[in-house]
Amino acid sequence: MISVEEALEKILSYVEVLEPERRPILDCLGQVLAEDVYSTIDIPPLDNSAMDGYAVRAEDTYGTRESSPVYLAVVGEVAAGSLPTKEVEPGTAIRIMTGAPLPDGADAVVQFEDTDEMTRKSSGGDLSQIGILRQAKKRLNVRNRGEDIARGSLVLEKGRVLRPQEIGVLASVGRSTALVIRRPIVAILATGDELIAVDQPLAPGKIHDSNTYTIAAEVSRYGGIPRILGIGRDSIQSLTEKIDEGLDADMLITSGGVSKGDYDIVKDVLAEHGEVGFWTVRMKPGKPLAFGIMKNVEGSRKRQVPHLGLPGNPVSSMITFEQFARPAISKMMGKKTLTKPTIRAIIEANIANNDGRRVFARVIVTRRDGQYYASVTGPQGSGILTSIAKANGLAVIPETSKGVKAGEMVKVQMLDWMEEQGEQEMSPIVAIVGKSQSGKTMLVEQLIPELKKRGYRIAALKHSHCGIEIDHPGKDSWKFTQAGSDAVCISSPDKLAFIRNLNCELKVEEITPILGSEFDLVLAEGFKKSKIRKIEVHRKELGDNLICSPEELSAIVTDSPTDTLIADGFKLPIFGWSDTAAIADFIEKNFLRAISGEGKCLP
Numbered sequence: 283m284i285s286v287e288e289a290l291e292k293i294l295s296y297v298e299v300l301e302p303e304r305r306p307i308l309d310c311l312g313q314v315l316a317e318d319v320y321s322t323i324d325i326p327p328l329d330n331s332a333m334d335g336y337a338v339r340a341e342d343t344y345g346t347r348e349s350s351p352v353y354l355a356v357v358g359e360v361a362a363g364s365l366p367t368k369e370v371e372p373g374t375a376i377r378i379m380t381g382a383p384l385p386d387g388a389d390a391v392v393q394f395e396d397t398d399e400m401t402r403k404s405s406g407g408d409l410s411q412i413g414i415l416r417q418a419k420k421r422l423n424v425r426n427r428g429e430d431i432a433r434g435s436l437v438l439e440k441g442r443v444l445r446p447q448e449i450g451v452l453a454s455v456g457r458s459t460a461l462v463i464r465r466p467i468v469a470i471l472a473t474g475d476e477l478i479a480v481d482q483p484l485a486p487g488k489i490h491d492s493n494t495y496t497i498a499a500e501v502s503r504y505g506g507i508p509r510i511l512g513i514g515r516d517s518i519q520s521l522t523e524k525i526d527e528g529l530d531a532d533m534l535i536t537s538g539g540v541s542k543g544d545y546d547i548v549k550d551v552l553a554e555h556g557e558v559g560f561w562t563v564r565m566k567p568g569k570p571l572a573f574g575i576m577k578n579v580e581g582s583r584k585r586q587v588p589h590l591g592l593p594g595n596p597v598s599s600m601i602t603f604e605q606f607a608r609p610a611i612s613k614m615m616g617k618k619t620l621t622k623p624t625i626r627a628i629i630e631a632n633i634a635n636n637d638g639r640r641v642f643a644r645v646i647v648t649r650r651d652g653q654y655y656a657s658v659t660g661p662q663g664s665g666i667l668t669s670i671a672k673a674n675g676l677a678v679i680p681e682t683s684k685g686v687k688a689g690e691m692v693k694v695q696m697l698d699w700m701e702e703q704g705e706q707e708m709s710p711i712v713a714i715v716g717k718s719q720s721g722k723t724m725l726v727e728q729l730i731p732e733l734k735k736r737g738y739r740i741a742a743l744k745h746s747h748c749g750i751e752i753d754h755p756g757k758d759s760w761k762f763t764q765a766g767s768d769a770v771c772i773s774s775p776d777k778l779a780f781i782r783n784l785n786c787e788l789k790v791e792e793i794t795p796i797l798g799s800e801f802d803l804v805l806a807e808g809f810k811k812s813k814i815r816k817i818e819v820h821r822k823e824l825g826d827n828l829i830c831s832p833e834e835l836s837a838i839v840t841d842s843p844t845d846t847l848i849a850d851g852f853k854l855p856i857f858g859w860s861d862t863a864a865i866a867d868f869i870e871k872n873f874l875r876a877i878s879g880e881g882k883c884l885p
């Protein structure tokens with residue numbers, strides 16, 4: 283049996299990001315942009331009015347008061363979509379509507395409410411003149427040309443997931459199509475002699491095929507295109523024929539036929555015509571799961587297709603879809619966030635875990651008094667589809683736990699929250715690793731001012747092998763820790779300190795979410811065992827070898843860059859000790875988020 287993580291890693295290693303295609307923008311909802319989109323126009327195209335009112339010269343209004351208004355001659359009118367035909371000369375005004383271009387000469391708009399237009403109209407007064415009741419500053423109620431989007435600027439960067447608002451932005455810059463990563467076509471096959479199509483009458487001993495529909499709906503929900511192959515019977519021949527029909531898809535998902543019964547032959551077909559990756563995972567429900575690469579079916583003309591064989595039980599098949607098929611589809615679509623959003627909730631019933639598997643319990647999550655609660659949706663049999671229909675979350679009980687008791691905190695995957703909503707984008711992180719005394723700290727010290735100078739916000743993360751001395755005895759924070767608090771946060775006008783008391787050290791991936799997403803880069807010192815991007819600091823006198831294998835590294839910084847052993851030994855960018863600017867360039871180019879001209883971080 284393998285773990286959920288191992289299974290997922292394996293599956294993801296077999297699927298690739300698909301190629302881009304150009305599509306009408308309305309078809310692109312939820313897809314990943316495969317091009318940088320620059321604007322060829324200014325938006326708004328001209329200075330224009332943000333209010334219905336009168337375009338004026340601000341200085342003409344100086345000194346005006348409600349009790350003794352300045353009066354201006356109204357020389358024309360301009361509506362949105364048309365161009366002004368007259369100029370605003372001293373002592374004059376032009377009546378203007380929201381969105382209409384600002385006439386030459388004018389530098390402010392006085393809204394109707396700040397004029398005497400209403401009183402004039404109701405008293406049948408003269409509209410060739412207007413009284414200004416309030417002084418206007420220059421640019422009052424004026425929207426500047428290009429203030430939303432300047433011509434030539436990058437409006438949407440490659441990698442953005444297109445939501446309705448991004449689709450609107452594309453339309454506003456005049457793009458009716460966009461280059462996006464193509465949606466994967468997912469072939470779906472139900473298997474079992476007991477299955478009857480949904481539109482056929484049931485016969486004794488038969489059941490309707492529901493998995494096809496759950497799975498197809500899931501595929502659509504996550505942006506793929508479902509291709510329903512129908513029902514394969516429990517014979518090698520029937521399955522082989524059906525599977526062959528699905529081999530031009532980007533992925534094949536079957537349900538049923540993967541456990542240990544006499545008729546569970548999906549894995550046999552996979553073994554015969556493909557490579558079986560594995561077929562049991564340490565999870566519950568969902569233990570029997572096949573994954574492999576289907577190929578060469580019946581001398582097939584078609585290419586290889588990743589095949590995910592989900593268990594037949596309806597709940598198992600949906601839960602395994604969520605854990606494995608969903609991330610695979612997201613990866614094919616070019617998405618970076620592959621995890622489902624999770625929250626921490628108080629579980630309201632005991633959940634046992636007797637056989638060391640990861641339990642996914644179907645729960646209803648509610649929020650009361652600022653706290654999430656999760657209640658189990660009744661009987662949890664893996665055949666009880668309504669148990670997941672009632673649920674909005676899956677409480678995850680780790681395989682290492684014997685179970686949880688009511689009142690304890692559990693992690694819950696939120697079934698209805700999409701990836702983009704739940705997951706906060708993390709600040710990018712790079713670790714500076716090296717032997718003790720190699721000069722890691724010094725490099726971090728050099729890089730911080732260099733990157734700050736370039737306008738980046740930097741957080742530094744220090745790894746310490748021994749305990750940390752910040753929680754000084756006698757301080758209030760210390761008293762709170764002594765009293766048993768799991769974390770203490772001290773807030774003051776100039777600093778925020780967060781102390782979390784731990785039994786074992788957190789992984790980098792668990793620390794960065796605490797730092798949040800507001801930094802352009804987290805420079806971490808140490809963490810050589812983590813899987814994050816690393817730059818190793820090397821010092822000749824400590825030996826030629828590196829502490830990380832070159833495949834794990836992004837670059838090397840060394841005091842002997844000309845040393846051929848180092849330079850030729852590894853195909854990696856090599857920097858000298860004093861090349862701070864070049865190292866910063868490398869970090870900027872490879873790890874940092876794009877920042878715009880003003881040094882502002884793009885969303």
Ligand code: AMP
Nearest residue numbers: 472491492493494538539540593594595
């Ligand atoms: P299997 O993994 O093929 O042994 O199936 C396990 C259980 O799931 C059996 O009770 C099947 O009847 C049920 N099952 C399998 N496929 C489907 C399906 N497409 N729709 C509904 N139930 C199914």
Ligand code: MG
Nearest residue numbers: 473474538539
């Ligand atoms: Mg079956």
